[in-house]
Amino acid sequence: MISSYINYSILDCVEECLRTTRCRSINYHQGAHFCQTNFENWTNEPDLYIKNSGWIYSDIDNWDREITGACLQSDCAINEKCIPKPFNQFTCILSDCGVPHDEGYSMENVQENDAIGISRRIHVTCTAGYNKEGSELLVCRSDGVWKTNLKCTNNLFNKTACEDEEMKLDCAAGNISIVEAIYGRTEGNVCYSTKIKTTECRSTQSEAIVKSICDAKPDCSITVSNTALGGDPCPGTHKYLNVKFTCL
Known part of the structure; x- marks a missing residue:
């Protein structure tokens, strides 16, 4: 998951995904008006998706990108999202810290509400054969860099x-x-x-x-x-x- 939002309509949720470069799909709960944006889709990672009652899943390719207005022409980087401005202009802001990627990192302990978006957190541990130092909790800082003291070390x-x-x-x-x-x-x-x-x-x-x-x-x-x-x-x-x- 990249991030989640409350009090969003499904159209708000789709537009958020379409404006976020890394986003590939959404999960939406109609009763709770709760939106989740994902950096993978069902086709690429079928094992990550579980069908739950009340939830709607939708792939980004199912929607018309023209609903994003000026952001249709966005050239934002992979970890940015487009914010529309007046007069058909837009700006790009950081959206996430990317998937944690470091020597020995393992995603085995990722939890249901973990996300890679700004100010979100994710649980990461070390793969077998690596020595672990520090906490398994990583926090995505406002500058798009993970804050962590986790170290996974071996002779590689x-x-x-x-x-x-x-x-x-x-x-x-x-x-x-x-x-x-x-x-x-x-x-x-x-x-x-x-x-x-x-x-x-x-x-x-x-x-x-x-x-x-x-x-x-x-x-x-x-x-x-x-x-x-x-x-x-x-x-x-x-x-x-x-x-x-x-x-x-």
Whole structure:
């Protein structure tokens, strides 16, 4: 769930979803006038949806986007929503913190009312094999960043560098072994930019390239660019490189 709202009509609920870039579906309770906006839909995540009496489920594709007025032309980022203004203008404001994504995070303890919207909270724990430090409760701050003291640690290192930056990897003891390297964009709140057209973007060549540069070396340096990492997997979207590695 992204967020929930009380005293909303079903049309209010649909419009809220249509104006929120990440939203894919709604749940609406007619008796309570209660609205929930979701970042997934039934088609993608059927196991997450349970049919309950009194609730209406609707997919965003079932509605005409023209009801959003000026926001029909919105170019808001994935974690923003469009607010219409007079004279067919609009502005974009932060809507959520994105799905919590960090080394070792697990969503096994997510509860029914957890959400990723601004000022909402979500329960996250560590996956098996990771050591947990801190609280499992994450709070979405007004700046779109999760507030948490949860740490999930093991011997797997995780580094991210934004497009046009330099990434440096090193091992204090032993040599680098690349586990995974993704160049593209799979999250909206990593290396935040206004130039985000998709969060389903990854290069098919980046991992092999990073391995050729870094594997079996005590340290290495990688230029995060289309040229260095095998081309542009999603033109018009600001990308980043995420690398997971161990020291052997």
